[in-house]
Every structure is written in C-alpha cells, then in structure tokens.
Amino acid sequence: MTVQIAIVGAGPSGCYLAQALGKLRDDIHIDLIDRLPVPYGLVRYGVAPDHQGTKGVVRQFARLFEKQGVGFVGNLRIGDPEHDADLTLAELREFYDVVVLATGLSADRKLGIPGEELDGIFRAGFLTRHWNDHPDEAGRIPGLGRNVVIVGNGNVAIDILRILAKTPHEFEGSDLADTHTQRLSEAGLQTIDIVGRSPADAARFDPVMIRELGKLSATRFVVEDLPPAEDGEDKRLAALRELGEAGASDADKTVTFRFGWVPERATGADGTVSEAHFHKAGGGEELVIACDTLITAIGFDDDRAMDREALLSRAVDAEAGAVEPGLYLAGWFKRGPRGTIPENRADAQELAKRIAADLEAHPPAGDRPGATAIRARFDTVTDYEGWLRIDEAETADVPDGRCRRKLTLVEDMLAAAGAKRETR
Numbered sequence: 355m356t357v358q359i360a361i362v363g364a365g366p367s368g369c370y371l372a373q374a375l376g377k378l379r380d381d382i383h384i385d386l387i388d389r390l391p392v393p394y395g396l397v398r399y400g401v402a403p404d405h406q407g408t409k410g411v412v413r414q415f416a417r418l419f420e421k422q423g424v425g426f427v428g429n430l431r432i433g434d435p436e437h438d439a440d441l442t443l444a445e446l447r448e449f450y451d452v453v454v455l456a457t458g459l460s461a462d463r464k465l466g467i468p469g470e471e472l473d474g475i476f477r478a479g480f481l482t483r484h485w486n487d488h489p490d491e492a493g494r495i496p497g498l499g500r501n502v503v504i505v506g507n508g509n510v511a512i513d514i515l516r517i518l519a520k521t522p523h524e525f526e527g528s529d530l531a532d533t534h535t536q537r538l539s540e541a542g543l544q545t546i547d548i549v550g551r552s553p554a555d556a557a558r559f560d561p562v563m564i565r566e567l568g569k570l571s572a573t574r575f576v577v578e579d580l581p582p583a584e585d586g587e588d589k590r591l592a593a594l595r596e597l598g599e600a601g602a603s604d605a606d607k608t609v610t611f612r613f614g615w616v617p618e619r620a621t622g623a624d625g626t627v628s629e630a631h632f633h634k635a636g637g638g639e640e641l642v643i644a645c646d647t648l649i650t651a652i653g654f655d656d657d658r659a660m661d662r663e664a665l666l667s668r669a670v671d672a673e674a675g676a677v678e679p680g681l682y683l684a685g686w687f688k689r690g691p692r693g694t695i696p697e698n699r700a701d702a703q704e705l706a707k708r709i710a711a712d713l714e715a716h717p718p719a720g721d722r723p724g725a726t727a728i729r730a731r732f733d734t735v736t737d738y739e740g741w742l743r744i745d746e747a748e749t750a751d752v753p754d755g756r757c758r759r760k761l762t763l764v765e766d767m768l769a770a771a772g773a774k775r776e777t778r
C-alpha cells in the first residue's frame with residue numbers, strides 16, 4: 355500500500371518537507387499542490403529579482419520532482435470556496451491519507467495609523483510581488499514618486515530600498531522586467547527615508563544586506579540615531595556606521611536611516627500622502643517627513659483563505675504543527691511570517707519525523723486515490739512537465755542583461771504549460 359501525502363503550498367517549506375519525508379519512508383507518494391500553475395512560492399515571488407543567487411535554491415527543489423518522484427499539481431487553490439478555492443480542505447483529505455498545509459502568509463500587516471489608506475501608500479508584499487511579476491498584481495501599477503518613506507527595519511524593507519535606489523544598469527543579470535526598470539527610473543527618485551521603531555541595534559535586517567547597499571553606484575547614505583561607537587559592537591551597528599561613512603561621490607539619491615521613531619499618522623492633500631508623522635519611542639519629540647510615497651514593510655499576515663486560527667487552536671501540538679494524525683501545518687503558515695528560506699528546513703525535518711511517527715502509530719486505512727481523483731475532476735491543473743514548459747518559455751529569448759522574462763498572467767502560463775485555460 356502506498357501512503358498518499360498532499361502538501362498544499364509548493365514554497366520552500368513544502369519543498370523541504372517533501373525532501374525530508376522522502377528520506378524517512380519509501381512507501382509514500384507525495385504531491386505538492388499550489389494555487390499557481392508554477393512552484394516555489396516566495397522564492398519566485400518574494401526574493402528580490404536582483405538576488406538570483408538566493409533564487410538558485412530551486413535547483414535543489416527541482417530534484418524532488420526529477421529524481422524523487424514527487425508530483426506537482428498546480429493551479430489548484432485549496433480552502434474556503436468564499437475565497438475562490440477549487441477544493442475544500444475536507445474534500446482534499448478524502449483523497450489523501452495525510453494533508454499538510456504549507457500555504458505561507460501573504461497578506462501585509464497593517465500599520466494601524468490614521469491616513470494609512472491615502473493614495474501613494476503601498477505595502478511591501480504588493481510591491482515585491484509586483485516587481486516579481488506575480489499574476490495577482492498584473493496590471494496594478496504603483497505610481498512611485500521622488501520622495502519615499504519606508505517604514506520598517508527588516509530585510510524586506512532593505513530589499514525595497516535597494517530596488518528603488520539602483521540604477522537601471524545595476525539590474526544586470528536579474529529577472530526584473532524592463533517595464534519595471536523603466537518606471538523606476540522615470541519616477542526620478544531623490545530621497546528615501548527608512549524609519550524604524552526599534553533602536554539601531556535591535557533592527558531586524560542582516561548586516562550583509564546593509565553592506566550590499568554600500569556598493570550602490572548613485573546613492574549617498576546618512577545614518578541618524580546611532581549610539582556612540584564601541585569596540586566589538588553589534589555587527590548591524592558596525593555595518594550601518596560603515597555605510598554612513600561610504601557613499602558615491604556622484605550620488606543623485608540620498609538614503610537616510612532613522613531609528614527609534616514610532617509611526618503616528620500619515621496626512622495628505624487631495625487624498626494623496628504628503629507627510630509621514632512619527633514620535634520618538636519613549637519620548638515626546640516629533641518627526642515629520644515630507645513624502646509623495648510611503649511604503650510599509652512591517653511583516654505579513656494570514657490571507658484568511660483557510661481558517662488558520664481554528665486549525666492552530668484545535669491542534670494537538672501547535673508548535674510541532676500537528677493538528678491531528680493526518681493533518682499538519684508547516685512553514686510560515688504554522689509558525690508565523692518569520693525566518694529565511696533555510697530556516698524552514700530544520701522545521702520541515704522535525705515535522706517529517708512527527709508525521710512518520712504518527713503513521714506508525716495510526717496506520718492509514720489505505721487506497722486513497724491521491725492526484726488521480728484531482729485530475730479526474732479538474733482538467734485545468736498543471737504538472738511538473740507543464741512547469742518545465744513555462745520555465746522554457748520564460749528563459750528562451752530573454753532581453754539583454756536579463757536571465758528570465760516571467761509570464762505574468764495565469765492564462766499565459768496555462769497556455770505555455772499546455773494545460774487547459776482556467777475556467778473559474
């Protein structure tokens with residue numbers, strides 16, 4: 355008997371879990387299911403287009419499908435029908451002995467300040483998906499201005515800053531589409547103020563991300579609110595100090611880092627943002643920055659397509675991701691929107707052990723149909739060969755200086771995959 359396992363979400367945590375499960379048992383068949391016709395989640399649609407080295411992890415994940423016999427079922431959304439899902443979780447569980455939800459957390463956290471809905475205010479998830487050509491954002495074009503404030507102190511905030519500050523030639527080797535590069539340079543960006551609520555030594559970005567900024571050709575950096583220098587200080591502080599001392603002599607943009615400022619409100623004229631207001635953490639001092647664009651990069655949340663709260667609250671072991679034998683949660687969906695790609699690996703290994711132990715203790719009744727039942731019901735799903743055809747279409751005939759030209763519409767992906775068009 356083959357144990358049928360469905361992992362919903364073909365992002366890093368789903369892929370690492372399939373890898374770990376495959377090493378523990380050989381009487382299993384695993385399908386990675388994704389709502390998009392293509393695999394790899396935020397590696398494709400979150401990681402910055404100019405960080406192709408990080409995106410290279412997909413070569414490791416490809417071995418799952420090419421060597422380990424894992425199946426890919428794309429273009430199938432699992433969840434609540436009210437959220438446009440194709441199949442409910444209960445229906446999917448009928449087809450498989452084990453179902454793992456690894457669907458990530460894709461909604462942007464809100465700041466919760468007055469004025470947050472003004473025009474000219476954008477959230478990080480939207481922008482990073484937009485620059486990565488995610489089909490959800492096709493046609494939604496942000497009108498970026500010259501004076502930008504970024505609220506947030508994590509790596510995603512730094513990704514956004516770097517993309518805004520780069521000159522077109524600095525995207526060489528990336529997969530950032532020409533249309534994006536053109537719009538970025540037409541925006542005529544002059545200043546970026548990046549403002550964090552925490553003090554500099556508690557900022558959440560990695561020092562390596564700060565050091566990378568020092569290589570930008572047309573940007574000058576100012577770093578405010580640093581404590582006095584000390585021997586052997588935190589690596590983030592050292593990197594920030596170095597950045598403040600570096601900077602291009604022919605700079606046409608200025609980036610200012612500020613720490614310890616709590617966002618209070620955004621104000622504007624004619625419905626469009628014109629000022630961002632902050633107060634000093636733990637004090638009364640005020641800071642007002644004039645801007646025409648405000649970007650919030652303060653973390654991610656549940657998109658509510660699946661009742662995550664209810665799943666976590668009825669879990670027998672929420673920390674391990676075990677809701678009950680046969681149903682599990684993994685990755686960001688389980689533990690919240692924290693952690694890098696490699697950090698999902700250790701989690702996946704632990705969860706795989708838990709699933710294997712539960713399978714020993716509660717052997718499944720057997721003979722579930724798995725993907726055969728899905729394919730009989732939906733002729734619009736894609737498979738791994740379909741993804742390879744999409745990949746080929748995206749990497750053939752690329753513009754000079756680019757490694758890929760992404761298809762941005764689901765229907766174009768389905769056409770390239772040779773699957774039926776979406777009928778939803």
Ligand SMILES: Cc1cc2nc3c(=O)[nH]c(=O)nc-3n(C[C@H](O)[C@H](O)[C@H](O)COP(=O)(O)OP(=O)(O)OC[C@H]3O[C@@H](n4cnc5c(N)ncnc54)[C@H](O)[C@@H]3O)c2cc1C
Pocket residue numbers: 362363364365366367368387388389390393394395396397399400401402405408430431432433456457458459479482510513654659684685686687692693694695696698
């Ligand atoms: C903007 C951004 C940039 C990042 N950059 C880096 C970086 O440079 N380096 C790094 O190490 N980490 C980076 N990270 C963190 C990294 O992306 C995460 O650690 C990792 O992607 C989490 O993996 P996951 O599989 O849990 O979720 P995800 O990668 O989000 O994968 C979830 C998958 O589930 C699918 N899905 C969602 N809902 C459904 C549904 N209802 N039915 C079926 N499928 C569904 C999605 O399409 C997606 O493919 C970044 C994160 C963000 C947001």
